[in-house]
Amino acid sequence: MGRKTGDQSTANDELARIAKQKNIFLPMDLSDKKQKTMIDFAAKKSRDFEKAYASSVLLNWVAMVCWFEVG
Known part of the structure; x- marks a missing residue:
């Protein structure tokens, strides 16, 4: 790492x-929404964190693909 x-x-x-x-x-700072996401991730342990993180990455990836296709 x-x-x-x-x-x-x-x-x-x-x-x-x-x-x-x-x-x-x-x-230089995170938006309130991003800050809340970081706090939520920090509160999770092990497998729950991994699931939440993977879901977040997937949702962001899908949003970016849609943005590029439409934009």
């Missing part, structure tokens, strides 16, 4: 640098 975290941090830094160059605002 350490390498993934490091890679993600590097990617985030690069994204922030590019956004700044292009005068694009990137939010």
Whole structure:
């Protein structure tokens, strides 16, 4: 997990640098809805967390596919 975290941090830094160059605002905080989701995930244990996380990933993936097909 350490390498993934490091890679993600590097990617985030690069994204922030590019956004700044292009005068694009990137939010620094989670929306209330996303914050609630994080709290809900943190309260779950083991298998319940895995189920909730997998469901969330699937729903987000479906939403993105629909967005690209319609958009």
